[in-house]
Amino acid sequence: MRGGVVLVSHDREFLARTVTRVLELDLAQHTNTVYGGGYESYLAEREVARRHRREEYEEYAERKADLQARARTQREWSSQGVRNAMRKNPDNDKVRRRAASESSEKQAQKVRQMESRIARLEEVVEPRKEWVLEFTIGAAPRSSSVVATLNDAVLRQGEFVLGPVSLQVDAGDRIGITGPNGAGKSTLLRMLLGRVAPDSGSATLGASVQIGEIDQARGLFTGEQALAERFEGLVPEFATADVRTLLAKFGLRADHVGRAVDDLSPGERTRAALALLQAKGTNVLVLDEPTNHLDLAAIEQLESALASYDGALLLVTHDRRMLTNVNVDRRWRLDGGRVSES
Ligand SMILES: Nc1ncnc2c1ncn2[C@@H]1O[C@H](COP(=O)(O)OP(=O)(O)OP(=O)(O)O)[C@@H](O)[C@H]1O
Ligand SMILES: [Mg+2]
Numbered sequence: 092m093r094g095g096v097v098l099v100s101h102d103r104e105f106l107a108r109t110v111t112r113v114l115e116l117d118l119a120q121h122t123n124t125v126y127g128g129g130y131e132s133y134l135a136e137r138e139v140a141r142r143h144r145r146e147e148y149e150e151y152a153e154r155k156a157d158l159q160a161r162a163r164t165q166r167e168w169s170s171q172g173v174r175n176a177m178r179k180n181p182d183n184d185k186v187r188r189r190a191a192s193e194s195s196e197k198q199a200q201k202v203r204q205m206e207s208r209i210a211r212l213e214e215v216v217e218p219r220k221e222w223v224l225e226f227t228i229g230a231a232p233r234s235s236s237v238v239a240t241l242n243d244a245v246l247r248q249g250e251f252v253l254g255p256v257s258l259q260v261d262a263g264d265r266i267g268i269t270g271p272n273g274a275g276k277s278t279l280l281r282m283l284l285g286r287v288a289p290d291s292g293s294a295t296l297g298a299s300v301q302i303g304e305i306d307q308a309r310g311l312f313t314g315e316q317a318l319a320e321r322f323e324g325l326v327p328e329f330a331t332a333d334v335r336t337l338l339a340k341f342g343l344r345a346d347h348v349g350r351a352v353d354d355l356s357p358g359e360r361t362r363a364a365l366a367l368l369q370a371k372g373t374n375v376l377v378l379d380e381p382t383n384h385l386d387l388a389a390i391e392q393l394e395s396a397l398a399s400y401d402g403a404l405l406l407v408t409h410d411r412r413m414l415t416n417v418n419v420d421r422r423w424r425l426d427g428g429r430v431s432e433s
Contacts, residue, residue, distance in 0.1 A: 342389075
């Protein structure tokens, strides 16, 4: 392709394969920066630039603190000098008194010098910390050893037929699910979780299965209700203040929680869904395109939360980097309603 292309994406692999320049909009710093070179070199340069900003600031902060400490000491000396001069007054020794007050005047001058050095220091603004999410996925007590099974299950949706499919998910299985648009991935998940019954064959769910889900439509976070209310309704055991704290941790602050969930951005809805995963215990985690709409920092955090999660995991994603970064031990591939395992 000859013309220029402007591409907005969080898909790291796609970016790495296509772009030659990266424009980064940094909300925390209120800056935008253009990085030459492709995506990988952007990652490397960004890291270096961040380190530099930090170091510059630390150097400045250290100098300033040092000068301030010196000014403080001199101020003390100077007032001591005045006191000493007063105390020595009774001798009426004019010479000594003048000497003392001269020396305290000298001290005061030093203090002023120090203060003007501080004022002349070129201020380096502290780089604001980026939004860092550290979250874990709440663990529920272990489920039965078999989490879900399908036996010759068939489901029809209009023209589309899923199955017949027979499979079993065991506790602790980590399954990556891929396939083209419309292949039946989301439908398969719905049937596995018992949200829709098969037209023929059977679907069963194991005992004490606690499902934690991010569905593709972020269905729990749609509608007119305010985010805080919706969330509280989903975790009634949480106090209002705790809900606010939790949402804030996921980057959803005071100006978000009062808004109708429909008015949140897709990424914000996804973060709310992640917050819910942390709040509620789960032993079967079902993620349907979880990285859609998430920014890069949140994707990385999700990946690291998944690394320490030890329940069953069903992960549908088109994000190739995510599939590589998250350890899965089974791979299902869907095509035209058929499931194959590799
Ligand atoms: N309510 C419905 N009525 C009729 N057809 C439907 C309905 N819901 C889904 N389908 C069809 O079922 C097929 C499978 O849909 P599904 O959402 O499971 O695909 P998918 O693999 O999750 O795709 P994507 O990658 O786009 O998420 C599609 O052809 C879709 O058009
Ligand atoms: Mg889908």
